[in-house]
Amino acid sequence: MGMHTASKSNREVVESLYASLARGDAVTVTKLLAADLDWWFHGPRRCQHMRRLLTGESAGAAAFRFAPVRVAEVGAGVGEDGWVVAEGWAGKQDYWVHAWCLRAGVITSFREYFNTSVMVRELGRAAKEDVVWAVWESQSASIKGRSMPGLVLAI
Secondary structure, three states: OOOOOOOOOHHHHHHHHHHHHHHOOHHHHHHHEEEEEEEEEEOOHHHOHHHHHHHOOOOOOOOOOOOOOEEEEEOOOOOOOEEEEEEEEEOOOEEEEEEEEEEOOEEEEEEEEEOOEEEEEOOOOOOOOOOOOOOEEOOOOOOOOOOOOEEEEEO
16 A cells, blocks of 8 residues: 655645546555555544545445545645645535645545535744634535534644
8 A cells, every 4th residue: 555656746646546536446546545544534424435435335335426626735745745635515415625644645644524614724834913824725615504614624
């Protein structure tokens, strides 16, 4: 597991992961992930769709399809080490955010948020006056009559 992909940017590695998952290409997925992937989830237990995909639990079932509408490298670690954040919708009710940490081109850590608005803050970034610096924020379209919890991910 976890082969170094020096010729690709972190964003390209994550985009390759989503494409490989969509094709059902477990060999490539395994190469992109560290053997000891650190995973964390926020949302209802029934919505742990990426965990099911990565562990093979959803094999043969009607798997949840992740099609990111936005993928971005964030934080000072843009380059060899850093974070990539992706977000998307599945239908009109299911909004998700994924935060992937990469080290030397291998995905080592994963944060999954389901129906949760996320703000990514970079620790150590100097703030000017009262301004709170976010390096990434959810762009979830507001659904009338519905709210989502919000969390801050510090990187």
